[in-house]
Amino acid sequence: MHWSPTTRQMEVIIGVAFIGLALVVIRESLLLGAGWASIGPQPGMFPFISAAVMGLCGLGVCVQALNHGGGGRPFADPSEFREVLRVAAPMVLAVVLLPYLGFYLVTALYIGLFAAWYGRMRWYLVLPLGILIAVVAFYAFEQGFKVLLPKSILYGYILPF
Template sequence: MPMESSSTAAGSARRTSSRSVLIGQIVLAVLGAYVVITSLSLGLWTSLGPGPGLFPFAMGALLALLSVIWFFQERSEATETAEPVDGGLVLAVVLSLLILASVMNLLGFQVSMFLFLLYHLRIRSHRTWPSSLIISLAGSVGVFYAFYYGLNVALPTALLLPLTLIGL
């Protein structure tokens, strides 16, 4: 008899989890559809090229599509237990993002993003030093120059005098 009650408890936990996941899938699909519909009024294309509604349209369609794919993936899985969440990892990511946001204007995008990526790649993920340095450089300096020169989007530069003197 106790076995039946424990299996019933596991089944109800699964139903509760599935209900919350289903609500999340519906909310994201509706949000994606809303973004698609409202982006149409902005115009997808102009005589000069892509219009202001093209990017929101693409992102809304992608969000709705991925929500539908997620729905079908959840229905095809036979697992009954959810994977445990690593609270330490979540805390480390949230705290490092808060630190990144707080030092970005002082250190600039390049230095702060380099340190952020290096922390997550080398210390949290235990990657080798060469791969951590290469990926951190590409993700900080490379992205900075891609945005600055390729997209004409200014990212924060350093306010500290030694860093500004060397162009960071």
């Protein structure tokens, strides 16, 4: 038997997934320290606030879907589902590569390759975009927020991240 989800069902599933992910991030950010120290915000404060907003948005999606969601309309036809996979597959690949390439290289590759593949941007625009985003993310998280993120296997040899 083939299950074809309705729009309402998918909205509730996504809302619950956002709430679940938000709870995991809130828990981890509390372990880092999500308050205000004498020198400023603790490392978990930004993730805590972001996760709290994400959880509230997930709750809003669930409430809206249950009150007046898409009803019995089908979620997606096969061509729409292919488009979803075109976006989701690179994300899954990025998560798989994260332990080996680190957060910053994966971010640069993901943004760059996605812009080239899906956005059809030229390589001379994609290359500086990927590098710029990786460098800005590095300084924002490592230097600004003092949050250590996974480093690549090249850390210490070639790259500072």
